[in-house]
Amino acid sequence: MAIQDVEQCDLHEVHEDKVRRLAAEMPDEDSLYDLAELFKAFGDSTRIRIMFALLKEEICVCDLAETLGMTQSAVSHQLRLLKQARLVAGRREGKQIIYYLADDHVRTIIEMGMEHVNE
Amino acid sequence: MAIQDVEQCDLHEVHEDKVRRLAAEMPDEDSLYDLAELFKAFGDSTRIRIMFALLKEEICVCDLAETLGMTQSAVSHQLRLLKQARLVAGRREGKQIIYYLADDHVRTIIEMGMEHVNE
DNA sequence: TGAACATATGAATAAATGCTCATATGTTAG
DNA sequence: CTAACATATGAGCATTTATTCATATGTTCA
Numbered sequence: 001m002a003i004q005d006v007e008q009c010d011l012h013e014v015h016e017d018k019v020r021r022l023a024a025e026m027p028d029e030d031s032l033y034d035l036a037e038l039f040k041a042f043g044d045s046t047r048i049r050i051m052f053a054l055l056k057e058e059i060c061v062c063d064l065a066e067t068l069g070m071t072q073s074a075v076s077h078q079l080r081l082l083k084q085a086r087l088v089a090g091r092r093e094g095k096q097i098i099y100y101l102a103d104d105h106v107r108t109i110i111e112m113g114m115e116h117v118n119e
Numbered sequence: 120m121a122i123q124d125v126e127q128c129d130l131h132e133v134h135e136d137k138v139r140r141l142a143a144e145m146p147d148e149d150s151l152y153d154l155a156e157l158f159k160a161f162g163d164s165t166r167i168r169i170m171f172a173l174l175k176e177e178i179c180v181c182d183l184a185e186t187l188g189m190t191q192s193a194v195s196h197q198l199r200l201l202k203q204a205r206l207v208a209g210r211r212e213g214k215q216i217i218y219y220l221a222d223d224h225v226r227t228i229i230e231m232g233m234e235h236v237n238e
Numbered sequence: 239t240g241a242a243c244a245t246a247t248g249a250a251t252a253a254a255t256g257c258t259c260a261t262a263t264g265t266t267a268g
Numbered sequence: 269c270t271a272a273c274a275t276a277t278g279a280g281c282a283t284t285t286a287t288t289c290a291t292a293t294g295t296t297c298a
Contacts, residue, residue, distance in 0.1 A: 014185045022172050022186045029164075034236045035229070036167045042158035044286075045151050052151070053141050061245060066133045067141045074287055076246055086235075095244045095295050105235040109228060110154070116205075116224040117153045163256080180275060193257055195276055214265050214274045239298100246293070255284070263276070268269105 041085040042109065046070065047078050051106055054088060058100035160204040161228065165189065166197050170225055173207060177219035 026032070041047060049068050053059060059067070065075045079099060082088040089102040101107075145151070160166055168187050172178060178186070184194045198218060201207040208221040220226075 015179075015182050018176070018178065019182050019185045022175060022178070022182075025175055026168065026171060026186075031233070031236065032164050032167050032171070035232050036162055036164040038232050038236055039158050039161035039167070040163075043155055043162035044159075045148075045155040046286075048151050048155045048158070049145065052145060056141055056144055057137070059137065059141070060134075062243095063134050063138050063141075066138045067145075071288075072245070073247085073289080076244095077286075080246075086238075090245095092245095092295085095242095097245060103235060103238075105231050109231045109235075112224050112228045112231065113154050113157050114150070116222055116228075117150065117157055119205075119222075159255095165256080181273095190258075191275070192259080192277085195274095196256075199276075209275095211265085211275095214272095216275060241298090242296085244293100244295080247291085249289090249291105251286100251288085253285080253287100256282090258281085259279090261277085261279105263274100265272100265274080267272085 038085055041082055041087055042113070044078070046074070047082055048110075050075070050078060050082065051087065051101070051110065054099060054101045055107060055110070058098050060093075060096040060098050062096070064099065157204055160201055160206055161232070163197070165193070166201055167229075169194070169197060169201065170206065170220065170229065173218060173220045174226060174229070177217050179212075179215040179217050181215070183218065 042051075046068070050064065053064060053067055061072060061076055061079065064079075065072045068075065079088060079090070083090070083102075087101065087103055087106055088099050090097040090099045092098075161170075165187070169183065172183060172186055180191060180195055180198065183198075184191045187194065198207060198209070202209070202221075206220065206222055206225055207218050209216040209218045211217075
């Protein structure tokens with residue numbers, strides 16, 4: 001029985017070839033971090049609700065707060081995070097700022113998620 | 120100038136038609152909560168790394184820990200969350216438990232995320 | 239310019255989260 | 269059965285995070 005076939009898993013006898021191969025195939029830390037940060041933006045129901053609303057139409061902060069039944073401040077804080085993740089953007093129109101989705105991937109990502117959840 | 124055209128947004132003069140329409144179109148709270156919970160699973164770089172590894176091949180906990188340079192306990196805790204989200208599953212093989220992806224959506228969701236991040 | 243409105247933001251707080259450490263559970267070999 | 273191994277899990281701790289409250293910034297209109 002060759003060493004690499006040993007079905008043992010302590011720190012000295014791991015399946016070394018497999019581990020080395022997998023470790024080599026992992027994307028760089030930065031990409032993985034960015035990816036996790038992106039999904040973090042989707043990982044809160046307030047932000048999901050904001051993105052859902054924006055999937056339908058663009059809207060000002062105040063109407064968004066009213067739609068979601070939340071304070072203007074809470075919505076504004078979350079919009080900032082979504083903006084940092086480059087998922088939404090806003091343009092000023094007079095006193096208001098109209099927010100809209102900044103990325104087509106939002107729709108796809110949410111749809112994939114919905115499919116999983118509705119299984 | 121009709122009332123619904125007023126560009127004012129305080130609590131008494133919101134764009135009521137728009138708000139009502141959007142509020143009516145929102146999915147139920149449970150779906151939104153589940154969706155956020157799903158994305159929360161993707162919103163951590165340890166779990167992303169686990170899923171990346173599992174995209175390549177199934178693997179036991181110990182090799183996974185070695186691949187990621189983490190303790191067995193930390194990996195095991197995260198696997199539990201991924202299992203609860205029905206994203207991974209494990210089968211026992213002797214003393215080991217081999218984990219694998221439980222859902223095809225994982226690949227799609229991660230790919231969409233990567234596209235967004237690499238823009 | 240000043241008042242009213244719309245949004246943004248800093249500080250504070252409560253809750254959620256990820257990891258570690260110790261230990262429990264479950265499996266196999268002797 | 270017992271020892272060794274593989275994994276799971278509870279408690280504790282440090283960090284992150286979502287909301288609130290107060291207030292600052294920026295715009296419009298009179």
